Amino acid sequence: MSGPRPARLSMQQRPPGRAVGGAMGWGAALRVLADMDGVLADFEAGVLRAFLARFPGEPRAGLAGRRGWLPKEQHQAKIPLCHAKIVSVYESPGFFLGLDPIPGAIEAMKEMIQMKDTEVFICTSPLRKYEPCIPEKYKWVEKHLGPEFVDRLILTRDKTIVSADLLFDDKDTIQGVEPNPSWEHILFTCCHNKHLELKPPHRRLQSWADDWRAILESKRRK
Numbered sequence: 001m002s003g004p005r006p007a008r009l010s011m012q013q014r015p016p017g018r019a020v021g022g023a024m025g026w027g028a029a030l031r032v033l034a035d036m037d038g039v040l041a042d043f044e045a046g047v048l049r050a051f052l053a054r055f056p057g058e059p060r061a062g063l064a065g066r067r068g069w070l071p072k073e074q075h076q077a078k079i080p081l082c083h084a085k086i087v088s089v090y091e092s093p094g095f096f097l098g099l100d101p102i103p104g105a106i107e108a109m110k111e112m113i114q115m116k117d118t119e120v121f122i123c124t125s126p127l128r129k130y131e132p133c134i135p136e137k138y139k140w141v142e143k144h145l146g147p148e149f150v151d152r153l154i155l156t157r158d159k160t161i162v163s164a165d166l167l168f169d170d171k172d173t174i175q176g177v178e179p180n181p182s183w184e185h186i187l188f189t190c191c192h193n194k195h196l197e198l199k200p201p202h203r204r205l206q207s208w209a210d211d212w213r214a215i216l217e218s219k220r221r222k
């Protein structure tokens with residue numbers, strides 16, 4: 001995140017029906033965005049698994065050796081002809097729906113949505129080739145998290161225009177039309193970003209076993 005965080009709407013400015021009171025008084029609820037691929041759904045393991053099943057014996061970069069967000073770039077750097085095959089894997093029907101949940105993600109989301117004065121949304125970018133990606137993302141959320149979260153699914157190619165306090169996302173650089181997004185980006189550790197050294201004040205969540213609750217609390221105090 002660069003620059004100061006713009007103020008969110010005060011309770012008085014908010015439309016009726018969004019009021020939160022209770023222990024926090026008439027402050028705004030904490031709004032949390034959780035990215036989907038790499039945070040809730042295991043995209044990287046899914047790519048590798050489907051690639052091996054479809055192209056057995058084909059050379060590829062294993063998860064331990066991954067660097068950089070785009071698997072197609074990494075694998076392509078090693079094996080020039082790999083690119084189209086990787087893309088064909090994640091554009092295939094069933095790929096997004098078949099992804100395994102990241103360990104602890106479902107439990108964390110179900111706990112978070114029950115937290116007092118907390119609004120939780122899933123914020124995910126669809127592929128440019130949006131079918132079957134988009135319907136499968138909805139189905140994945142319904143299957144693993146239930147209908148309550150289907151109502152909380154935001155699909156956008158530009159996450160910078162979504163207003164929130166926190167965004168847990170595995171992509172190291174999130175850019176869009178808004179130069180100063182309202183959220184603090186918490187980098188969710190994934191095989192492709194684990195080697196990056198974050199400079200303060202940038203923060204990481206190592207996994208869902210890490211202290212995500214403390215990160216939420218740290219924002220409430222601000």
Ligand SMILES: Cc1cn([C@H]2C[C@H](OP(=O)(O)O)[C@@H](CO)O2)c(=O)[nH]c1=O
Pocket residue numbers: 035036037038043069070071072123124125126127128
């Ligand atoms: C192409 C590609 C997509 N994705 C994910 C990110 C987006 O979902 P999300 O915003 O939920 O992380 C989605 C569309 O690009 O697929 C990767 O994680 N790695 C990739 O290399």
Ligand SMILES: [Mg+2]
Pocket residue numbers: 035036037038039169170171
């Ligand atoms: Mg992601």
